[in-house]
Amino acid sequence: MPSQAESAVANHYIAAVQPLPVGFALRRFAPELEAEYRDFSYRSYQQTRRVAICLLLVSFFAFFAFDLLLLYSVGANPITLPVMLVRLCALLIIMFGAYRVLTQPDIATGYRWIPIGLGCLSLGMLLVTLMYHQALEQMQLPYGLEGMMLIQIVIFVPIGYSYRNSLCLGIATLLCTCLALQLTTSVEPRIQYLASLTYLVVATIAAATAGYCQEHSMRVLFLTKRDLRTMADTDGLTQLYNRRSFDLLLQRALQEAQREQTRIALIMLDLDHFKAYNDCYGHPAGDLALQRIAGVLASHPRRDLDFAARLGGEEFALVLRNPDSAYLASTCESIRRKICEELAIEHLKNPAQVMTASLGASFSNASDTTASLYQRADLALYRAKASGRNRVEID
Structure with a gap:
């Protein structure tokens, strides 16, 4: 029977490819998955951010044009200059934040400057709204x-x-607006005042609902793409990388090692007398045995860039990044x-009476291709089997 540790490893790998529960917009995934989702979402909206920044800047200049038109049509007004100064300060901060977001497309920069830009935008518009509100109220003109x-x-x-951060900022903006208007309104609340606040609350709820639905759909899309990618990259039985992924990862690892003037080690593993095991115990037992062997490879201490794969049948592979000879030998043993x-x-058909494995390994060199490295490791595996297995x- 599998040990508790093996069961935990197996459950971890199975959970990685099973359909994940749909996360609502106000919920978070597990920390690692949440970080992966945020990176996916941030990269997906790169073009949208550019368009939104352009529209925001155009809107700011349109507001400046409105202020100038108001100054020209009404004449000198004590609030026009303060309003333009508030808009200018907010514009400068937003432009600097937009420059950072567009020139440094990493998520850390975006999560730092997007809230700063939105906060300045909200605060600036609130101050302008209060200035116009007081002026129009003194002239007994309608306001909104x-x-x-x-x-x-x-x-x-x-x-x-x-x-979640957008929701917090939206609620904070709504509460600050209601409080500021309550404190600056000199007369009892009128129908127009209450109606304006009602419209603002409704607009906030509508915008938050639309954002919620968009976030929910984005999380579902992320989970769907992740599941499809996982199914394409992993072996369905063992949840290790499949042959296709192994070929791609091995080539990448070899190229990186040659570029950095280091080396990798390729370990080939083949189960001894596995066909006889299937004939004796049946294919379901054979599948369970393969899963338990995969659990050993998955749970074996490895560095971050090392990886294991099932190449097909009872053959597995393990790639180690820049090991020394002692580490490679101890890992194989x-x-x-x-x-x-x-x-x-x-395994009664095996002379050892239990399931055993033969392993062959080889280091890469500066002139290697994936084919030549694979061939040397495979020859080492052949020698291990020819010398008595287990x-x-x-090499």
Whole structure:
């Protein structure tokens, strides 16, 4: 029977390819998955961010034109200059943030400057709204909160930023607007005042709902793409990398090693007398044995860039980045011993009476191709099997 540790490893690999539960927009995935999702979302909205920044800057210049038109038509007004100064300060901060976001497309920069830009936009529009509100109230002219409604919509525009953070900023903007108007309004609340606040609340709810639906759809898309990618890259039985992924990763690892003037080691593993095991115990038992062997490879201590794969049938491979000879030898022997002594899968058709494995390994060199490295490791594996099986040969 598999040990508790092996079961945990198997469950981890199975969970990686099973359909993940749909995460709602206000929920988070597990930390590693959430970080992967945020990176996916941020990269997906790169073009949308560019368009949104352009529209925002155009809108700012349109507001400046409105202020100038108001100054020209009404004449000198004590609020026009302060309003333009507030808009200018907000514009300068937003332009600097936009420059950082566009020139440094990493998610850390975006998550730093997007909230700063949105916060300045909200605060600037709130100050302008209060200035116009007081001036129009003194002249007993109608006023509204159309500008703040527009800001609430902008806050929830999907640009790859966290929906939870957008929601917090939207609620904070709404509460600050209501409080500021309550404190600056000199008369009892009138129908027009209450109606403006009602429209602002409705606009906030509508924008937040639209943002929620967009975030929910994006998380579903992320999970779907992740599952499809996982199924394409992994072996369905063992949840290790499949042959296609192995070929790509081996080539990449070899190229990186040659570029950095280091080396990799390729370990080939083949189960001894496995056809006889299937004939004796049946294919379901054979499949279970393969899963337990994969559990050994998956749970074996490895460095971050090392990887294991099932090449087909009872053949597996393990690639180690820049190991020394002692580390390679100890790794091979540790895997062989775990399969033979710790798993100890009964195999009466094997002279050892348990499942065993033969391993062949080879180091890469500066002139290697994936084919030449694979050939040397395969020859080492052949020597291990020809020398009696259940042993390790290193080229």
